Amino acid sequence: MTDINTAKGSGEGPSKDPIDRMAPDVGLPSAVALERLTPVVELIFFAYRDFTSESDAVLEAYGFGRAHHRVLHFVTWRSGLRVADLLETLRITKQSLARVLKKLVDRGFIVQEAGAADRRERRLYPTLEGRKLAEQLRALQTRRIAAALGEIEPAGQAAALGFLLALTAQPDRAGLAQMLADCGMTPSRPMTETRVR
Amino acid sequence: MTDINTAKGSGEGPSKDPIDRMAPDVGLPSAVALERLTPVVELIFFAYRDFTSESDAVLEAYGFGRAHHRVLHFVTWRSGLRVADLLETLRITKQSLARVLKKLVDRGFIVQEAGAADRRERRLYPTLEGRKLAEQLRALQTRRIAAALGEIEPAGQAAALGFLLALTAQPDRAGLAQMLADCGMTPSRPMTETRVR
DNA sequence: TATTTATGTCAGTCATGTTGACTAATTAGG
DNA sequence: CCTAATTAGTCAACATGACTGACATAAATA
Structure with a gap:
């Protein structure tokens, strides 16, 4: 774990590598100072945990989970994408996606149709109901983001x-x-x- | 040390509702404009996904998952906390924690000892090996954070x-x-x- | 036509979250 | 001092969402 042992107190050197020229204010020499960033690790954990909590609650009422949310999100806001695109984006396996996607299709939130050019492809689209839920979830998330942006300069x-x-x-x-x-x-x-x- | 807050003299606005007075630059009126934040939702998803990917790979080599990472992290960097604290922090149930914690204890990464004042409590501490792993994981994460901070002004x-x-x-x-x-x-x-x- | 590609599916496993009920040790209050 | 409440551990059962590997089907392509 210590490939960062380069310079230490080197205050204002020429900064080249991103790891070396960081945070004058938020102060970051290089080696030992990385541990000062420990609370930021936690900050990211808490921020993500709380960022997702509201939408998770809504999803639960529908019998969906966060996995369904992710699929519905991308299908709605990148409408017409292919199954392969979704796999690449979510970085999960076909089988993991299949279970979740099937449920969304069965429950009428997403429809699939063969691609115009290549009919092997299944282009994915939200139904009206799917779009409604996606909008609701997006509203929750963007509202929180907007509020957070509003709290900083x-x-x-x-x-x-x-x-x-x-x-x-x-x-x-x-x-x-x-x-x-x-x-x-x-x-x-x-x-x-x-x-x- | 707090001289960062002086950036720009725009600080004295009549701040009303956070949702209403946001982002002149990143621009944010109120109602419809929230949908402009849609890509930020995705940004958060991608950032978190990639932030965790490196440490996940290390954990896998140990036969641990992200859940073990979270427990080990807090036990190491908030050394001596109680089981109840951990439950509160992670927002999971006693049983979820028990499975993960037990494995970390059995494998010699964490030790428990009765509290000095209240002997019902189990204060949690990392072993040497536990601390080593925690350090390794922290190094990966703080390095990434430092690099990211280094990329912005x-x-x-x-x-x-x-x-x-x-x-x-x-x-x-x-x-x-x-x-x-x-x-x-x-x-x-x-x-x-x-x-x- | 033969192969490759895009997708779907079966079967089984694992990790991690949940609930509810119960035990044990210890402390705190009447 | 005895009962209450608190802290923690545990059992059984279950749901979700990851994973693997193998195989099926339709359509495009070489």
Whole structure:
């Protein structure tokens, strides 16, 4: 666990590697100082736990779980995607998806139709009911996000998104950054080619 | 050390409802505009998914899962806590915890000892091996966090933490904010109704 | 036509969450 | 001092959502 043993107190050196040039204020030399970030690990845990709690409660009333939420979300807001896209996005196996997707289809929240160009593909779409639930869940989540953004200084909002984007692994960054930009949500320091790790 | 909060002189607005006065830049009126935040929902999903992926891989080699990680984390970094504290923190049931905790104890990563004042209590402590694993996992996570903080403007780092703190529900905010402050990580606009200090 | 691709499905396993009931040890209150 | 409440451990049973591996089917492609 200690590949970070490079410089330590080196205050204002030229910063190249992201791991070395961090947080002047939130202060981060390099080696030992990483442990100062321990509470941030917990912060992320608590934030995610609470971010999902509201929608989880709604889902429960429908007899769905978080897995159904994820599927319904992407099918609704990236309407027309294929099963393969969903597998790639969620990083789960076909069988895991099948169980969840089947339930959503059986219960009338999602419909499948063969692709126009390639009829092996099943394009996925929400039904009216599916869209309604997806909207309800989105409302809960975006409301919480909006409230949280409202609690920080406007100047820092782009940075907050930039931080989350930087936590995300490369393969998904570009698409996310594009989506954010399309919605007028420009993260600070967008997709800098970073090989974290 | 708190000089980050001075960023931009926009701080003195007539702040009303958090949901109404948000994001001039990241722009947020109120009603319909919430749907512009949809990609942020996905951003949070991807960020969390990728944030946990590295440590999950290490855990797998030990035959542990994310549940064990959470327990080991809190037992190590809040050493000496009681079972009841853990239940409260993780928001799981006694039985869920028992299975995971028992495995960690049986495998020699955690020890329990009766509380000094109240001998019904079982205070939890990591063994040497437990601490080693916890350190390894923490290193992975803090390294990723540090890299992500390094990718945004220093001025925005406090805001990024403030955003996550704002996503967290009240009960846990105070303690988190205190921990962050103790480590020199001051989130911007800390706790609204949570006076610590 | 033969192969590859996209999807669906069967069968079984594992991890982690749940409930409810019960025991044991210890402390606290009347 | 004896009963209450508290803290923790445990059993049995169950649900969800991951996983693997094997196999089926339809459609596109070489």
